[in-house]
Amino acid sequence: MEFLYLKAIHIIFIVTWFSGMFYLVRLLIYQREAYDKPEPEKNILLSQFDVMSKRLLFGITMPSAIITLLIGIRLVWIYPSFPSWLAIKIIFVLLLYLYHFSLHKLYNLHRKRVFKFSSLQLRMWNEVPTVLLVAIVLLVIVKQNMSLVYGFLGLGALMIALVVGIRIYKLFREKQHTL
Numbered sequence: 777m778e779f780l781y782l783k784a785i786h787i788i789f790i791v792t793w794f795s796g797m798f799y800l801v802r803l804l805i806y807q808r809e810a811y812d813k814p815e816p817e818k819n820i821l822l823s824q825f826d827v828m829s830k831r832l833l834f835g836i837t838m839p840s841a842i843i844t845l846l847i848g849i850r851l852v853w854i855y856p857s858f859p860s861w862l863a864i865k866i867i868f869v870l871l872l873y874l875y876h877f878s879l880h881k882l883y884n885l886h887r888k889r890v891f892k893f894s895s896l897q898l899r900m901w902n903e904v905p906t907v908l909l910v911a912i913v914l915l916v917i918v919k920q921n922m923s924l925v926y927g928f929l930g931l932g933a934l935m936i937a938l939v940v941g942i943r944i945y946k947l948f949r950e951k952q953h954t955l
Contacts, residue, residue: 796837
């Protein structure tokens with residue numbers, strides 16, 4: 777019974793963690809775009825996005841990541857066996873934590889008004905957790921029945937579709953700005 781409750785709480789905090797990561801990158805994109813605006817709009821927007829991103833990162837995203845990790849460790853500890861799909865899932869989860877730390881680094885750079893990436897590059901970076909989410913969910917649901925070859929081919933196709941979608945969106949936005 778403990779396992780099922782922990783699993784439910786784990787999923788709840790995964791959802792809040794992902795929501796926070798997705799929205800944090802959106803705020804970083806908006807900060808990057810606000811940096812190019814004229815004064816006083818630039819400072820007003822940057823100040824507001826600073827407050828929003830700080831509250832999001834430290835009030836929702838970081839606590840959710842920590843609780844997800846702690847409960848995840850407990851779930852692995854009480855899991856009856858350690859199947860190969862779980863080992864692969866843990867690798868994807870570690871990549872997700874690396875991504876999370878990269879967002880923290882980007883947050884700190886943006887606070888210092890250092891913008892190393894364009895809004896397009898940030899939009900691309902925003903899709904990394906999507907790919908990891910798909911991989912993790914498929915591993916958890918399909919487990920041993922999943923083909924690694926088809927799984928990686930599917931993730932590759934997803935990544936290509938996301939990049940193409942972002943490029944199309946960029947062309948659409950540029951077209952809107954010229955009208």
